[in-house]
Structure formats: C-alpha cells, structure tokens
Amino acid sequence: MLGCTAAHSQTGSDMKLYYTPLKGLIHKVQVVAIEKGIYDSIEPRPCIPYEQWGELTAANPLSKVPTLVLDDGTPIYGGHVIYEYFDSLTPEPQLFPKDPKARWVELTRLTLGDQLFDLSSQRQFEINRPKDHVREDFRDRIESAIKRGWDRVNQDCADYAGLTVGQISIACALKYHDWQHENNILPWDWREGRPAMKTWFDRFTDRPSFVPRDDEIAARPILPIKDRS
Numbered sequence: 001m002l003g004c005t006a007a008h009s010q011t012g013s014d015m016k017l018y019y020t021p022l023k024g025l026i027h028k029v030q031v032v033a034i035e036k037g038i039y040d041s042i043e044p045r046p047c048i049p050y051e052q053w054g055e056l057t058a059a060n061p062l063s064k065v066p067t068l069v070l071d072d073g074t075p076i077y078g079g080h081v082i083y084e085y086f087d088s089l090t091p092e093p094q095l096f097p098k099d100p101k102a103r104w105v106e107l108t109r110l111t112l113g114d115q116l117f118d119l120s121s122q123r124q125f126e127i128n129r130p131k132d133h134v135r136e137d138f139r140d141r142i143e144s145a146i147k148r149g150w151d152r153v154n155q156d157c158a159d160y161a162g163l164t165v166g167q168i169s170i171a172c173a174l175k176y177h178d179w180q181h182e183n184n185i186l187p188w189d190w191r192e193g194r195p196a197m198k199t200w201f202d203r204f205t206d207r208p209s210f211v212p213r214d215d216e217i218a219a220r221p222i223l224p225i226k227d228r229s
C-alpha cells in the first residue's frame with residue numbers, strides 16, 4: 001500500500017499504480033490520491049517507463065506513467081483520466097467541478113499544469129542530446145512556452161480558489177520545475193518577477209499531501225526490467 005497501513009480503503013478495492021518515484025518530489029497522482037483519502041488502497045508499482053518493462057506495457061501500450069490497473073484488471077491511463085477516476089471514488093473533496101463553466105476552466109488549468117510538466121521533461125531530453133545535435137530552435141520554443149505558461153499563472157492565480165485539480169496540476173508542475181532547478185536542469189527560478197504566483201503557490205502547497213514521501217521511496221525498490229523487446 002502506498003500509505004503502508006490499511007489493507008483496504010473505503011473504496012474496498014486494491015489498485016496498482018505504475019509511477020516513477022523521484023526523491024524530494026511527490027507526483028500529482030499521489031497528491032490527488034491522498035486528498036481523496038484513497039492513498040492506502042493503492043499498491044505502488046514503481047518503474048522506469050523508458051525501459052520496456054513487461055507489466056507496464058501490458059497495461060499501457062504507450063509505456064507511460066502514471067498508469068493505473070483496477071482490481072479487475074482494467075487499465076486506466078493518462079493522468080487526467082486517473083485523477084477523474086479517483087475523484088469519482090469518494091465525494092469529498094470534489095476536485096473536478098460539476099458546474100459546466102467551472103469544469104471547462106478547471107480542465108484548462110489541469111492541461112496548463114500537465115503540459116508545463118511535459119514541456120520541461122521534453123526540454124530535458126533535448127538538452128541531453130549530444131551538443132551538436134541539440135535543436136536550438138526547438139529548445140527555444142519549449143523554453144518560451146514554459147515562461148509564457150508561468151506568466152499566465154502569475155496573471156490568473158488571484159482567481160484560483162478552493163482545492164481543485166487544476167491547481168494541483170499547476171502546483172505539481174512548479175514543484176517539478178523547482179526539482180529540475182535544484183538539480184541544475186532548468187536554469188530559471190519561476191518565482192523571479194512573479195510575486196503573485198509565489199504567494200498563491202506557498203499558500204496552496206502548504207498541505208500534508210505535498211510533502212515528499214522519501215521514506216516510502218527508499219523502502220520500495222523499482223520493479224525489475226524483465227522485457228526489453
């Protein structure tokens with residue numbers, strides 16, 4: 001169990017979650033599970049998706065994390081789909097608004113956070129190519145998009161309210177950007193010149209669900225690579 005205590009949660013089921021643990025960081029799929037009170041009903045399957053590992057690819061042909069497998073074997077993948085599935089399991093807190101207008105706004109925030117995360121990981125791949133092979137125009141385009149995304153959050157965050165999936169998504173992207181910054185991957189601190197965003201972020205992430213679970217990572221080996229075919 002991710003929480004290592006309860007055998008079954010109030011959902012009465014066990015699910016397997018494929019994810020890649022990163023020391024000093026908690027993923028949004030975990031934050032959502034903790035906030036929904038179902039963290040303890042999830043069996044962690046830590047793995048490296050870039051390796052063709054049989055169990056993950058059997059569930060998700062795209063070999064992406066996060067991937068969830070329900071106790072009846074049904075695979076659910078794509079971060080958004082997993083978060084919305086978790087949201088359906090318990091009534092409170094409701095992370096996806098029911099009101100149609102509020103829902104579209106929130107889904108757009110969810111996408112902004114998701115893609116800020118994806119862009120920074122895409123950038124990492126690009127800058128890790130041999131020096132002569134780095135596509136500078138492509139890298140510059142990614143970097144401009146990340147900075148425009150940060151600016152948009154700084155501009156809009158005064159309107160953010162409550163505990164919602166879009167805010168979790170954006171906050172987790174920024175946590176990942178901090179992690180990349182601390183590990184000398186991303187050269188910029190998004191806080192510079194964005195005071196409103198810093199105020200929102202500090203307030204929003206001051207919750208137990210955002211605390212990294214490094215003790216759990218240390219206690220849980222990455223699944224072995226069985227199948228590279």
Ligand SMILES: N[C@@H](CCC(=O)N[C@@H](CS)C(=O)NCC(=O)O)C(=O)O
Nearest residue numbers: 049050063064065078079080114121
């Ligand atoms: N925003 C997507 C991200 C999925 C994704 O690209 N995950 C990366 C983790 S950094 C992955 O599994 N990459 C493995 C690969 O592309 O082979 C989601 O939430 O589902």
